[in-house]
Amino acid sequence: MAAERYQRRAVAFLDILGFSQLVERADEPEWRIAIESVLKTLRGTLTPNAAFDLRLSQFSDCIVISAPVEPYGVQLVMTGSIILANNLLQHMVLLRGGIAIGNLIHTDDVMFGPGMLIAYRSDKSGGPPRISIDETLSGEIASWHNDFGLEALMRTDPYDLTLALHTLHDYQVYTPEPQVGKVALDETAAKISKQIAWQCYHAEHSPPVRAKWLWMERYWNEAVGAKNVLPRTTHFSSEFRADKK
Numbered sequence: 001m002a003a004e005r006y007q008r009r010a011v012a013f014l015d016i017l018g019f020s021q022l023v024e025r026a027d028e029p030e031w032r033i034a035i036e037s038v039l040k041t042l043r044g045t046l047t048p049n050a051a052f053d054l055r056l057s058q059f060s061d062c063i064v065i066s067a068p069v070e071p072y073g074v075q076l077v078m079t080g081s082i083i084l085a086n087n088l089l090q091h092m093v094l095l096r097g098g099i100a101i102g103n104l105i106h107t108d109d110v111m112f113g114p115g116m117l118i119a120y121r122s123d124k125s126g127g128p129p130r131i132s133i134d135e136t137l138s139g140e141i142a143s144w145h146n147d148f149g150l151e152a153l154m155r156t157d158p159y160d161l162t163l164a165l166h167t168l169h170d171y172q173v174y175t176p177e178p179q180v181g182k183v184a185l186d187e188t189a190a191k192i193s194k195q196i197a198w199q200c201y202h203a204e205h206s207p208p209v210r211a212k213w214l215w216m217e218r219y220w221n222e223a224v225g226a227k228n229v230l231p232r233t234t235h236f237s238s239e240f241r242a243d244k245k
Contacts, residue, residue, distance in 0.1 A: 005105045005106075005107060006103060006104070006105045006113065007068060007103065007104070007105075008068070008069045008101060008102065008103055008104075008115070009066045009067060009068055009069060009073075009101070009102070009103075009104045009106065009113075009115055010066060010067055010068075010069055010073060010074045010077040010078075010099065010100075010101050010137065011064065011065070011066045011077070011099065011100055011101070011102065011104055011106075011115040011116055011118070011119040012063075012064065012065040012066070012077050012078075012080070012081045012097060012098070012099045012119060012131070013062065013064055013097050013098055013099075013116065013119035013120045013122070013123055014062065014063045014064070014065070014081060014084065014085075014095055014096070014097035014123075014131065015061060015062050015095070015096050015097050015123050016038065016061040016062070016063075016088065016093060016094075016095060017093070017094040017095065017096055017129055017212065018093065018094065018209070019035075019038065019060075019061035019093075020061060022034055022035050022038070034091075037091055038088065038091060038093055041084075041087050041088055041091060041093075044087075045080075045083055045084045045087050046063075046065065046080050046083070046084060049067075049076065052067060052068075052072055052073055052076060053067055053068050053073065054066075054067045054073065054076050054077070054080070055067070055106045055107070057106070057108075057111055063084070064106070064111065064116065064119075065077050065080050065081060066104055066106045066115070069101055069140060071144065071146075071148045071150075074101075074137070074140070074141070074150060075148060075149075075150060077099060078099065078150060078153050078165060079153070081095075081097070081099065081131055081165055081167075082153065082165060082166075082167050082169065082170070085131065085165075085167040086167060086168075086170070089167075089192060089216075090188065090191070090192060092195050092199060094129035094212055094213075094216065095129060095131065095167075096123055096127065096128070096129045096130060096131065097119070097122065097123045097131045097132070098118070098119045098120065098121065098122020098123050098131060098132040098133075098134060099119060099122070099131060099132070099133055099134065099137050099165060100115055100118035100119040100122060100134035100136045100137055101115060101118075101134070101136040101137050101140050102114040102115025102116070102117075102118050102119075102136060103115055104116055118134055118136060119134065122134050126208065128157070128159060128212060128215040129212050129215065129216060130157060130162070130164040130165070130167075130215075130219075131164055131165040131167065132162055132163065132164050132165075133154050133163040133164055133165060135163075138154065138163055152166070152169065153165060153166050153169055154166055155223075157219075158222070159215065159218075166223070168219065168220065168223045168224055170185065171185060171189055171220075171223070171224045171230060172223045172224055172227070174189075174229060174230060175229065176229060185230065186230065189224065189230040189231065190230070190231055192220070193220065193224075193225070193230070193231045193232065193233045194233075196213060196216055196217050196220055196233045197217065197233040199213040199216075200213045200214050200217050200233070217233045220232075220233055221233060
């Protein structure tokens with residue numbers, strides 16, 4: 001049985017940035033509410049899918065998602081990571097990590113293998129709040145005769161040319177025309193852009209934390225705001241600077 005469960009899988013290792021600082025302030029009621037909100041978002045965003053062997057494990061401030069290496073399994077891991085990153089962003093929580101392909105055993109009781117290590121090493125301590133794409137994953141997708149739209153979910157970060165998951169993809173391609181079943185992102189995007197600017201220019205952060213939010217602001221403005229469909233964060237940052245004078 002163990003040999004059957006040890007297989008090539010797409011693996012995402014995701015780290016909730018700043019979670020330990022939240023826990024340190026858990027004696028304060030408002031921070032306990034914030035922690036509970038983050039944990040509810042984690043549990044409510046993703047669920048295992050037995051039909052496609054999508055598996056999830058959450059421990060402390062980390063979550064691991066994995067599925068067999070086939071188009072829909074890889075898509076579930078990538079889109080699941082995007083949805084989680086965006087849901088947490090709405091709570092002003094940043095996510096960092098990596099996605100890779102490698103051998104892994106992932107059950108409710110056991111999780112180990114080179115695939116996990118490759119994804120874990122992609123989560124560079126102190127790096128920008130992005131989900132890096134390891135060459136094992138990008139190479140696998142490139143080898144398929146059809147990329148199944150997965151290449152659109154990757155982008156090269158101009159910060160250092162690292163290939164990363166395009167977590168803002170849905171906001172970038174968004175158009176305001178109403179369609180049946182289409183989710184309107186206008187209000188959510190306006191809220192996020194204001195909150196990113198708040199974190200960059202108004203909140204009291206240490207330089208390393210502020211640098212992560214400044215990275216997110218640049219990513220938002222380059223990917224989303226540049227189209228002038230959804231708002232740029234710079235529209236609000238000047239207001240916050242004025243408030244501080």
